[in-house]
Amino acid sequence: MQNDILYKKNYHIDLRDVDFKKKLKLSTLFSYFQEVASLSSANLGAGIDDLAKNYGVAWILMRIRVEIGRMPAWDEEISIETWPQEPGKLEFERDFIVHDQEGAPIIRAVSVWVIMDLEERKLKRASHISLEYPSIMEERAIDYKLKKLKSLESMQTAYHKVIGYSDIDFNGHLNNSKYVDYMLDCFPLEDHQTHETKAIEVNFNHEALPGETIILKNGISDTNAGLVHIEGINENNQKVVFKAQVEIREINGRKKD
Numbered sequence: 001m002q003n004d005i006l007y008k009k010n011y012h013i014d015l016r017d018v019d020f021k022k023k024l025k026l027s028t029l030f031s032y033f034q035e036v037a038s039l040s041s042a043n044l045g046a047g048i049d050d051l052a053k054n055y056g057v058a059w060i061l062m063r064i065r066v067e068i069g070r071m072p073a074w075d076e077e078i079s080i081e082t083w084p085q086e087p088g089k090l091e092f093e094r095d096f097i098v099h100d101q102e103g104a105p106i107i108r109a110v111s112v113w114v115i116m117d118l119e120e121r122k123l124k125r126a127s128h129i130s131l132e133y134p135s136i137m138e139e140r141a142i143d144y145k146l147k148k149l150k151s152l153e154s155m156q157t158a159y160h161k162v163i164g165y166s167d168i169d170f171n172g173h174l175n176n177s178k179y180v181d182y183m184l185d186c187f188p189l190e191d192h193q194t195h196e197t198k199a200i201e202v203n204f205n206h207e208a209l210p211g212e213t214i215i216l217k218n219g220i221s222d223t224n225a226g227l228v229h230i231e232g233i234n235e236n237n238q239k240v241v242f243k244a245q246v247e248i249r250e251i252n253g254r255k256k257d
Contacts, residue, residue, distance in 0.1 A: 007040035040082050044131065057118060063202065066199060068107050078100055083137045095140055157216070161213065163208050182214065230245075
């Protein structure tokens with residue numbers, strides 16, 4: 001097996017992958033990222049099965065920022081490149097670039113992953129697993145340092161969501177792509193007809209399990225009308241499940257007033 005540090009996968013955007021505007025759904029993009037990250041890790045000897053069998057742990061996405069030049073549409077061919085950075089004491093950074101069929105970059109992302117013990121549901125240090133990279137790419141998809149997101153003082157409740165069968169993944173908790181659907185469901189269809197996501201940054205703070213209820217809250221920044229804050233709070237224990245900031249723009253390119 002060739003352990004190239006740069007991994008690439010092609011995707012054809014099918015009808016099941018798009019929204020009512022025939023544009024790639026943001027949650028589907030997150031699913032693509034998760035898949036290509038998993039394949040890349042497996043190519044480096046640290047895939048899902050390798051980690052579960054040899055170390056009893058799983059990859060968990062903790063933070064991510066995605067910047068969107070344009071969202072591809074139905075029937076387009078795209079490719080996604082991904083590569084990891086040198087591991088830290090606890091965190092594993094990974095970058096992504098999405099190219100259109102002409103090879104132009106249209107989406108960029110940076111992310112932070114950790115490993116979680118499958119039995120204890122606790123985080124493990126990076127040194128818990130044996131992972132050696134054949135080389136290191138110094139290039140970054142975005143020149144940006146992921147950080148802890150702050151909450152708005154005033155946020156309104158959008159709706160409540162009970163976690164069910166269709167929401168969980170093989171780790172038994174709410175999948176990161178589902179969070180994205182929950183976030184966008186905070187807003188009426190009319191808003192999605194006139195505005196789109198320019199960038200999104202998410203902190204995944206605590207896992208959510210089947211049967212639990214998440215309270216979705218949102219609010220607009222006092223200093224930037226184009227910046228929307230969204231939070232998910234576990235109704236059972238009041239823990240913040242995730243925090244997100246979404247930069248929006250009008251479909252014609254103007255920022256929301």
